[in-house]
Amino acid sequence: MIPSRQSFRPIQRVITLTDLPQEFSFIRRHFSKLAGPAALNLRDDAAVYTPPQGRELVIAADAMVEQVHFLPSDPPGTIGRKLLRCNLSDLAAMGARPEGWLLTIARPPGVTEEWFAAFSDGLLQDQKIFNVALMGGDTTSTRGPLVLSLTIIGSVLPGQAIKRLGARAGDGLWVTGTIGDGALGLRALQGDIPDPSGYLAQRYHLPQPRVGAALYGLASAAMDISDGLLQDAGHLARENHLGVTIEATSVPMSEAAQKCGETWLKTCLTGGDDYEILFSVSPEQEKRLAKNPVVNTTTGPVTVTRIGHFHNTFSGAKIIGKNGEVLNFSSPGWSHF
Ligand SMILES: Nc1ncnc2c1ncn2[C@@H]1O[C@H](COP(=O)(O)OP(=O)(O)O)[C@@H](O)[C@H]1O
Ligand SMILES: Cc1ncc(C[n+]2csc(CCOP(=O)(O)OP(=O)(O)O)c2C)c(N)n1
Ligand SMILES: [Mg+2]
Structure with a gap:
């Protein structure tokens, strides 16, 4: 639908057609350094990933919410690493090897550039330790608390995922x-x-x-x-x-x-x-x-x-x-x- 004239807002500043919208430059600044080959430099609509031959994929997601899973005073570097590690732990429990991950962020206005720089530096450190790379994600704004959600992709040899079902009396x-x-x-x-x-x-x-x-x-x-x-x-x-x-x-x-x-x-x-x-x-x-x-x-x-x-x-x-x-x-x- 074409918006009515009244809904047009006056332009605040001159934006040239070559400027990146702020959201994209935010993604470039903090997350490009984490992107693996599947991420297509975080410039496309989705990642393109070649699963390892002869293996099954194992996929999990876990979110962390400020004040629920972490304290606002926690170091941003460790918040990112904890988010990745909680998800890696789900893969570990299934006996799966990590392959890559996606990150979703709902950002409240008060969280600074410095905070996100430290957050992504922490993630870079852990990517090296656990040999994984970012594949993609999503960034939105929120008027609520900071919400961070990670989707992890792993793999196992066919039939070798360890499940919660399988224990027997006497074990x-x-x-x-x-x-x-x-x-x-x-x-x-x-x-x-x-x-x-x-x-x-x-x-x-x-x-x-x-x-x-x-x-x-x-x-x-x-x-x-x-x-x-x-x-x-x-x-x-x-x-x-x-x-x-x-x-x-x-x-x-x-x-x-x-x-x-x-x-x-x-x-x-x-x-x-x-x-x-x-x-x-x-x-x-x-x-x-x-x-x-x-x-x-x-x-x-x-x-x-x-x-x-x-x-x-x-x-x-x-x-x-x-x-x-x-x-x-x-x-x-x-x-x-
Ligand atoms: N919102 C949701 N939509 C779909 N599946 C979900 C949702 N929340 C949890 N699950 C599924 O329910 C199961 C238990 O979840 P959860 O208690 O979070 O387990 P975990 O401790 O392994 O993260 C998992 O298989 C998870 O994928
Ligand atoms: C500030 C703060 N308060 C309380 C807790 C305790 N806590 C919050 S969520 C949670 C359980 C794990 O989180 P959940 O979202 O249930 O993870 P999942 O079981 O899905 O892996 C615990 C122990 C915490 N980690 N941080
Ligand atoms: Mg969960």
């Missing part, structure tokens, strides 16, 4: 790395916990996705822990129509987390922000794993720990304390609603 429940650091890190940044070394805050800012974890043939089912160990273990049990019992004393905790003391146990077990992998292992595979409880990843070996077992009663997850008592928490983990 052990295992976890990579340590649990609770990210949730404690947030509380440290909020001033509730001392964190003299900064280790906990650093774990909140920069989770370590277990990319390349050699889980195929070892894990019968897997998922990553984002919402809290207890809640995510419950998802794994329910998905398999099983129950799972976790021993709190077996849950691996960093030295810094242990120093926080027992009053913070609930935060560790239900707080989320772990981005470790939770996986089930059959008794036959456990014999092998128990001898050398280490899994190789693209960023180095990671210790894995048996924290519980699956059983036939369809009952979700339960966690028992050091005297065999069931630990009851007001909530098993994070929920957006």
Whole structure:
């Protein structure tokens, strides 16, 4: 429809036909340096990507919202890296290799050029570590909080994606790395916990996705822990129509987390922000794993720990304390609603 004359606004400044609209120059300034071959220099309507021959694609998306997933005071460099790492963690849990990613931004007016420069520099650093490149994305404005959404593309050999379905009664429940650091890190940044070394805050800012974890043939089912160990273990049990019992004393905790003391146990077990992998292992595979409880990843070996077992009663997850008592928490983990 042709707009009525009244809807035409007076021109504020002279724009030449060769000027880039601000949105495009913003994309060039901050994101061109991240673009891989599929991105066509971020100048086209879409990316053109040749999937690796003989592999299946594995695709996931996770968004982060200011005040919900990160603090406005968090360093912009680590916000970008955390966004990428949370998505890499989903691929790692599926046993997939990262191939590329797309980025969607809803930008409020107050977020500065310097902020985005640091944000994209952080992403460049992580692109090198995890050997991925940007394929494309979308940029919009918003009057709400800053919203960052990332879509990740990975690949596996056909049939080798590890799913949440596959655990059986009698399988052990295992976890990579340590649990609770990210949730404690947030509380440290909020001033509730001392964190003299900064280790906990650093774990909140920069989770370590277990990319390349050699889980195929070892894990019968897997998922990553984002919402809290207890809640995510419950998802794994329910998905398999099983129950799972976790021993709190077996849950691996960093030295810094242990120093926080027992009053913070609930935060560790239900707080989320772990981005470790939770996986089930059959008794036959456990014999092998128990001898050398280490899994190789693209960023180095990671210790894995048996924290519980699956059983036939369809009952979700339960966690028992050091005297065999069931630990009851007001909530098993994070929920957006
Ligand atoms: N808005 C949505 N539209 C389509 N699928 C969704 C949406 N939100 C979540 N999902 C799907 O639901 C499943 C669980 O999502 P989520 O709890 O976010 O898992 P994760 O912890 O792996 O990110 C995933 O398979 C995800 O792709
Ligand atoms: C400022 C701030 N408050 C609270 C949290 C805790 N938190 C927010 S969302 C979330 C769960 C993970 O996010 P979600 O969007 O559910 O990721 P997904 O499960 O889809 O991977 C947690 C633990 C946080 N990370 N930052
Ligand atoms: Mg998600």
